[in-house]
Amino acid sequence: MTPFFALLSRDIRLAVRAGGGAALALAFFACVVTLVPLGVGADLRLLARIAGGVLWVAAVLAALLSLDRLFQADYEDGSLDLIALSPLPLEVTALAKTAAHWLATGLPLTVLSALLAVLFDLSLRPTAALVLSLLIGTPAVSAVGAVGAALTLSIRRGGLILPLIVLPLLAPAVIFGSGAVLAVQDGLANGAFYFLAAFSLISVLLSPFAAAASVRLNLAT
């Protein structure tokens, strides 16, 4: 097993064990999404209409819940020093941590969204579009979030600042993600998927460099 996969599997293990935050994010996602139909009422056409947007916003917020500890936990107990001295360049370290976050949070959220779509009376094709858009888009959430997590890693209660940095940057993912679902419902040509995929690719490509630079800055204090 290479150092990359060693770090990846260790971070996944930390995320799914007690106090790791992966289960918390999933439960939060399920709670928020369940509350919306209860609040909006039993207007099935309206619910189907807002399903994409609600599930996307809830997914982004849920993913943020477990993001603030991405680097901070390792920074606080000194593990980040040891990881920084490992043979892995910090950029690859950031990529491994981002991938671990997506596998422990983004991917389960995507699977769970297929179940929760039932609450919004979403038919088969829009549900498929929703799941596909989350599958394509959640890596961008983890990637952009990793940059925010790296920037705030040394700040006490940085988890409160993190959403302020990350949420505006994730607007494109929410717009194109929920837009892809609406386009399927309206039977329109669907360009949203391409934009979402482009945004996701660029985020995942650039994020390790930005996150590594932030970690370097924070370690030098």
Place this chain on the structure above:
Amino acid sequence: MLFRDLSFSLAAGRALSLQGPNGVGKTSLLRLIAGFLRPAAGTIHLRTNGEDVADAEERGKFMGWLGHQDAVKPQLCVREQLAFFALLYESGRDPNEAMRTFGLMPLAGLPGQYLSAGQKRRLALARLQLSARPLWLLDEPLAALDAAGKKLVAETVAAHCACGGIVVAATHEALGVECEKLMLGAPP
């Protein structure tokens, strides 16, 4: 500024004990050597096999680090933490051997949250030995250890030096091995 006009060199097989009152910059000096911090002026050289390692991050690949924190994860058991570290550092050393050396075998399956401060320190020391790095940077290696633990640190440091390794340790108490001493913050 923490210090200036500071100059020293260490040959293979030597240990250095950094001493001085709190806040004088012992940890900062260790972080400078490790490459986390950049000196405002001056240079740090690492020569290995007759070649200079200039880049700070490249230099970090030769360092074994023991910080003042133990970097023990509460959710992972002792064996998992050491196995992960051996893989991350590609050291090729056997985690079981390190556990035996530092008396961690009976604790192998215990999650980090149940370890005492001294046991966490032993785990950190086992990890250091597992790193298979030539230059060890130790920040308060004796903290929280009992008499047997301190003796073990002295033996480990001596063994590392005997194999041609270098040790730089920031300590308040004597390391218990023959070593150079550098007093920071002392009047010239």
